[in-house]
Amino acid sequence: MSTTNGDGRTERLLEVKDLTVGFPTRDGIVRGVDQLTLNVGSHERLGVVGESGSGKSVMGLAILGMVLPPGRIMGGSVRWRGEDVLDPAVAGRVRGREIAMIFQDPMVSLNPLKTVGSQLRELLKRRVGLQGPAIRRRSLELLDMVGIANAGERLRAYAYELSGGMRQRVMIATALACEPTLVIADEPTTGLDVTIQDQILALLHDLSTELGMSVLMITHDLGVVAQFCDRVQVMYAGRIVERAPINEMFTDPQHPYSLGLLHSVPRVDRDDGELTGIPGEPLDRAQFPPGCAFEPRCNEAQDGCRDAPPPLLKIAERRWVACYNRPAAGSP
Amino acid sequence: MLRWLARRIIAAALVVFVVTSLVFVVTHVFTDPATVSLPLEATEEHRADRRAALGIDRPLAVQYWDFVSGLVVGDLGESFWQDQPASKLVLERLPATLKLVAGATAVTVLLAAPMGMLAAWWERRFADHAVLGFSMASISAPPFWIGYLLIIVFAVQLGWVPTFGSRGFVSLILPSFAIGLASAGRLAQMTRRGIVEELRKPYAVTALSRGFSRSYTIVHHTFRNVASGFVTMTGWELTRMFTGYTVVIEVVFAWPGVGRLAIHAIENRDLILVQAAVVVLATLVVVTNLLVDIARRMIDPRVELA
Ligand SMILES: Nc1ncnc2c1ncn2[C@@H]1O[C@H](COP(=O)(O)OP(=O)(O)OP(=O)(O)O)[C@@H](O)[C@H]1O
Ligand code: SF4
Ligand SMILES: [Mg+2]
Numbered sequence: 001m002s003t004t005n006g007d008g009r010t011e012r013l014l015e016v017k018d019l020t021v022g023f024p025t026r027d028g029i030v031r032g033v034d035q036l037t038l039n040v041g042s043h044e045r046l047g048v049v050g051e052s053g054s055g056k057s058v059m060g061l062a063i064l065g066m067v068l069p070p071g072r073i074m075g076g077s078v079r080w081r082g083e084d085v086l087d088p089a090v091a092g093r094v095r096g097r098e099i100a101m102i103f104q105d106p107m108v109s110l111n112p113l114k115t116v117g118s119q120l121r122e123l124l125k126r127r128v129g130l131q132g133p134a135i136r137r138r139s140l141e142l143l144d145m146v147g148i149a150n151a152g153e154r155l156r157a158y159a160y161e162l163s164g165g166m167r168q169r170v171m172i173a174t175a176l177a178c179e180p181t182l183v184i185a186d187e188p189t190t191g192l193d194v195t196i197q198d199q200i201l202a203l204l205h206d207l208s209t210e211l212g213m214s215v216l217m218i219t220h221d222l223g224v225v226a227q228f229c230d231r232v233q234v235m236y237a238g239r240i241v242e243r244a245p246i247n248e249m250f251t252d253p254q255h256p257y258s259l260g261l262l263h264s265v266p267r268v269d270r271d272d273g274e275l276t277g278i279p280g281e282p283l284d285r286a287q288f289p290p291g292c293a294f295e296p297r298c299n300e301a302q303d304g305c306r307d308a309p310p311p312l313l314k315i316a317e318r319r320w321v322a323c324y325n326r327p328a329a330g331s332p
Numbered sequence: 333m334l335r336w337l338a339r340r341i342i343a344a345a346l347v348v349f350v351v352t353s354l355v356f357v358v359t360h361v362f363t364d365p366a367t368v369s370l371p372l373e374a375t376e377e378h379r380a381d382r383r384a385a386l387g388i389d390r391p392l393a394v395q396y397w398d399f400v401s402g403l404v405v406g407d408l409g410e411s412f413w414q415d416q417p418a419s420k421l422v423l424e425r426l427p428a429t430l431k432l433v434a435g436a437t438a439v440t441v442l443l444a445a446p447m448g449m450l451a452a453w454w455e456r457r458f459a460d461h462a463v464l465g466f467s468m469a470s471i472s473a474p475p476f477w478i479g480y481l482l483i484i485v486f487a488v489q490l491g492w493v494p495t496f497g498s499r500g501f502v503s504l505i506l507p508s509f510a511i512g513l514a515s516a517g518r519l520a521q522m523t524r525r526g527i528v529e530e531l532r533k534p535y536a537v538t539a540l541s542r543g544f545s546r547s548y549t550i551v552h553h554t555f556r557n558v559a560s561g562f563v564t565m566t567g568w569e570l571t572r573m574f575t576g577y578t579v580v581i582e583v584v585f586a587w588p589g590v591g592r593l594a595i596h597a598i599e600n601r602d603l604i605l606v607q608a609a610v611v612v613l614a615t616l617v618v619v620t621n622l623l624v625d626i627a628r629r630m631i632d633p634r635v636e637l638a
Contacts, residue, residue, distance in 0.1 A: 064541055068532055069455075096543035103541075109534040113556045113632060122552070127543055158633055174542065 013182055013214060014040040014063065014099070019076035021055075021062050021238075032058035032071060034238035037312065040182060045208060045215045047225035047246070049261070050235030056218040059235070060101060060186045063216075065091040096127050100175035101184040105191065106168035110159035116143075116170050117155030123177040142173040147203060165196035172203065176211070183208070186218045201228055222261065226250065231318075234258050237293035240312055243320040254321045256298045292324070300325050337626070344622045351614045355607055356399050364388055365603035369412060386412070386604075408608035413600040418608035422590055426612065429589035432511070432582070433573050435504045439512030440519055440569055445562070447516070448523020449550050455528055463520055470517035475577050479510035479584040507585045511577045515569035522565050526558030533557075560632045567624035574613050574620070 016038040022029040033055045040046050050056050061067060063078055065085045078085040080094050103109040111119060120139040124130040130138055136155075143151035146169040159167055168188060175183055185204060189197035205228060208215045217228050225232050226246065233243040234257060242255040253259050291306035292298070298305070304324055312320050313328035359365060366382035383389040387398070402408065408419040451463035470478070486506060487495040494503045530536055531554055539549045579591030586592070590609050597605035629635050 061537070061541070066537070066540060068537070092543060092545070094543075095541055101538070101541045103534055103538055105534055109538045111535045111539070111553055111557070112634065114553075122544075123542060126548075160634055171538075174538075178542070 011042040012039060013042055013081060014038070014216075015077075015079040016063060017077045017079075019059070019062055019078060020074045021058050021067055021071055022074045023071045029074075031055075031074075031238050033062055034309075035076065036238070036240060038233065038240065040214050040216055042181070042214060043212055044231065045205075045217060045229045047217045047219065047229035047232040048235055049219055049222060049225055049232060051220055054235045055238035056220075056235060057104060057186050058238075060184045060216070060218055063184060064095050064099060064101060096123070096180070097178040098180055099182045099184060100178065100180035101186065102168075102171055102175050102188045104187045106164055106171050106188075107159075107191065109171055110167055110174075112159055114158075115155065116157050116159070116162075119170075119174060120155070120177060123174060127178050138177075142176055143170070145176065145207065146170070146173045147199075148173070164192050165200065168192065168196075168200055169203070172200075172207070176207065179211070180213065182214045182216065184216045184218065187220070188217075189219075189221075189224070204228070234261065239293065239309065239322065240320075241294065241322045243312070245318055248319065254315065254319070254326050255294075255323050256300050256325070257294050260297075292322075333629075336629070340622055340625055344618050347618050348615050351618070352403060352611045353396075353400075355610050355614070356396060359603050359607050360388065360392065360395060360399075363603070365412075368603045369601045386410075403611075408611060409604040411597070411602050411605040411608075413597065413602035413605060418605045421593065421605060422608045422612050425588060425590045425593045428587060429574075429578055429582070429591060431504060432507055432578055432587060432589055433570065435508030436511035436515065436573055436577070437566065437570060439508050440515040441566060443512070443516035444519035444523055445555075447520040449527060449555060451520065451524040452527035452531065452554075453547060453550055460524070463524065467517035467521045470513040473514070475510050475514060476580045476584050478513055479507065479581055482506045482510055483585070503585075507581045507587055510581050510584070511573055514577075515566075515572070519562065519565055519569065523555075523558060523562060526561055527554045530554035530557050556631070560628050560635070563624055563627045563631065567620055570620045571617050574616050 016036060019033055019036045020031055021033040022031050024030075036055075036059060038046075038048075038059075048056055048059065058067070058071070062073060063085070065073070065078065065088070067073055073086060080090070080098055083090045083094070085091050085094050110116075114122075117136075117139060120142060121135050124135045124138055128138075139155060140151045143154055148154050148166065148169050154162075154166075154170075159170070162170065172188075183204070188204065189200050192200065201224060204215060204217075207213065215228075217224065219225060229246050231243070231245050232249050233240045234249075234255060235241065236257050242249070242253070242258045244252075244254075249258065250262065253262050291304075291308055292301070292310050295301045295305045300323075302324065310322045310324050312322040313326075315321050315326055315328055364383065366379055366386055366388055370379060370382060380389070388395060399409075406419050407417065408422070410416070411418045411421055414421055447463045447466070451460040454460050473481075483495055483506060486492050493506055527550055531549070533554075536549055536554050539553045540546065544553075578589060579595060581587065582589040582592035583595055590612060594606055594609035594613075597603075597609065
C-alpha cells in the first residue's frame with residue numbers, strides 16, 4: 001500500500017548529518033543520538049525503528065533543533081532545504097510551519113487548560129497569520145480533515161474531555177494547521193486501542209498522500225513500518241545500523257540486529273509488535289562498549305568489533321549497513 | 333457551579349463557627365477573662381466581683397450560648413480596657429489591616445509572577461541566580477528587620493515616605509514591602525520551579541515544536557498550568573499575613589490595624605478584645621481560603637466540584 005517515488009523525482013528536504021546529542025549523567029555523557037545521518041525527500045514516508053531507548057524521540061526533537069535539558073546538541077548539522085535548522089532564527093521559521101511533530105503521548109501532549117479551539121486558534125493566528133472568522137473556518141476544516149465529527153462542539157472541548165484517539169486526531173490537526181511539508185510522527189499510536197491505531201495510521205497515510213507531505217514515522221513496531229513506509233532505517237544505541245527500501249528490509253535484512261528484529265516478529269499483524277526476542281539484555285546506555293554497540297548481543301561478533309563503532313556504509317543501491325561483517329559495495 | 337459555591341460557603345461558615353468555638357474554649361475553660369484582667373496579687377473576692385461583672389460566674393453552657401448568639405449578630409462582648417464593644421473596636425481597625433494586606437499581596441504577586449517567569453526563562457543563567465539570591469535573602473530576613481531597614485533607608489535617610497502611621501497611599505508602601513518581600517521570595521521560587529517543570533512536559537514541548545517562542549510558551553502555556561498552585565500559595569501567604577506578619581509590621585510601623593490592637597489588648601490583659609481580634613482574623617483566613625477555591629475552580633476546569 002505504500003507508494004514509492006522514483007529516486008530522480010524526489011527533492012531533498014531534510015538532510016541530517018553526523019547529528020550527536022549528549023546527556024550528561026553520573027557515568028559521563030550518554031549519547032542519545034550518535035553521529036546520525038538521515039535524509040528525507042519530498043513525498044517520502046521514511047520509517048525509523050528501534051527498541052525503547054535507542055534514541056528515536058531524541059532524534060525527532062533534535063531535527064527541530066530541540067533537546068530536553070540537560071541534553072545538548074554536541075555536533076553535526078540539520079539542514080532544511082539547505083538552511084541550517086540549528087540556527088535559532090531558522091528554527092523559529094521551520095518549526096511547525098515546515099516540520100511539524102506529532103508526539104508519543106496524545107494524553108499529555110495537548111495543553112490541559114486550553115480548549116481544542118484555542119489551541120488551534122493560537123496556531124492559526126500566530127503561526128499562519130489568519131484573522132477574524134477565517135480562523136474559525138479553518139479550525140473547523142482541520143478538525144473535519146482529521147475525521148472529527150461535530151467539529152463545532154469539539155472546538156469548545158478540553159483535552160480531558162476527549163478519548164485517546166480523538167486527542168491524537170486533534171494533535172494531528174494542530175500539526176496540519178500550518179501546512180507543514182514534513183511531519184515527524186513519534187509513535188503516534190502508542191497507548192491507543194488496536195482499531196484506533198489502524199485508523200490513525202490510515203488517516204496519516206491518506207493525509208500525507210492528499211497533502212503531499214513527507215512523513216518521518218518513528219516507531220518500535222515493524223508492522224507499522226510495513227504498512228506505512230517506503231523506506232526504513234533501523235536504529236540501535238543512537239546510531240543508524242541499517243537503511244533499506246521497505247521490501248528489501250523485510251525480504252533481505254543485513255545487519256545482525258535487523259535480522260534479530262525480523263525474527264522476533266513472526267507475523268507482521270501481531271498486536272503489540274514489540275521488538276523482543278533478541279538474545280541478550282536490552283541495551284544499557286550508560287555502559288555500552290567503545291566498539292559496535294550491538295557487540296554484547298551479536299552472534300556474529302568478532303575481535304575487531306570491539307575497537308571502534310562500524311561506519312554506516314553503502315552495500316548496494318539504496319542499501320546501507322553498519323557492520324564489520326558486511327563488506328561495502330565494491331570492496332572484496 | 334452555584335450549588336458547589338453554596339456548599340463551599342456553608343462549609344466555610346461551619347469552619348468559622350468551629351474556630352470561634354475553639355477560641356471560646358481557650359478563653360473560658362482554660363482560663364477566664366476576669367482572672368487574666370486582674371493583677372496576680374488580686375484577692376479571691378476581687379476576682380469574684382469581676383466575674384460577676386463580666387457574667388462569667390454563670391454556667392459555661394449559658395455563657396457559650398450567649399457567645400454564639402452574640403456572634404450571629406456581631407456582638408463579641410465588651411472590652412473592659414476600652415469600655416466599648418469589642419467588635420466595634422476591631423471593625424474600626426479592620427480597614428487599615430485589609431489595606432495593608434492588600435498592599436502586601438499586590439507586592440507579592442506583582443514581584444513573584446514576573447520574577448518566577450524570568451528565572452525560568454533564563455534557567456541557570458544570571459537572572460535565575462539573581463532571583464534565587466533575592467528569594468533567599470527576603471525569606472531569611474525577619475519581616476520586622478526588613479521593615480526597620482526600609483524605614484531607615486527610605487524614610488529616615490532619603491525621606492521619601494513617612495516613617496510611620498497611616499497617611500494615605502504613600503505610607504502604605506513601606507509596610508507592604510516589609511510584609512510582601514518574603515512572600516514574593518517564596519512565591520517566585522515556587523513559580524520558577526513550576527514553570528521549569530511544566531516546560532519539560534509534553535504539551536509545552538509540543539508548543540515549542542510548533543514554533544512558539546520560549547517566552548510565549550511560558551506566559552501562555554506553562555504559567556496557566558502553574559497558576560492554580562500560584563493562587564493556592566498566595567492564599568497561604570495571605571494566611572501568614574493575617575495571622576503573623578501584619579501583627580509584627582503594624583507594631584513596627586505604628587499602623588492602626590487589628591494586629592496592633594491585639595497586641596495592645598494583650599498588654600492590657602483584655603482577653604475579650606483579644607478574642608474578638610482572633611475571631612475576626614480567623615474569619616478572614618477562612619474567607620481567603622474560600623476565594624482561593626473559587627479562583628482555582630475558575631482557572632482549572634478539572635478541579636472537582638466536590
Ligand atoms: N532527559 C534525559 N536525560 C538523560 N538521558 C536521556 C534523556 N533523554 C534521553 N536520554 C537518553 O537518550 C536515549 C534515547 O532516548 P529516547 O527517548 O530518544 O528513546 P526512544 O527511542 O524514543 O525510546 P522509546 O521507544 O521508549 O520512546 C535514552 O536511552 C537515554 O539514555
Ligand atoms: S559490527 Fe560486529 S558486533 Fe557489530 S553487528 Fe556487526 S558483527 Fe555484530
Ligand atoms: Mg520515544
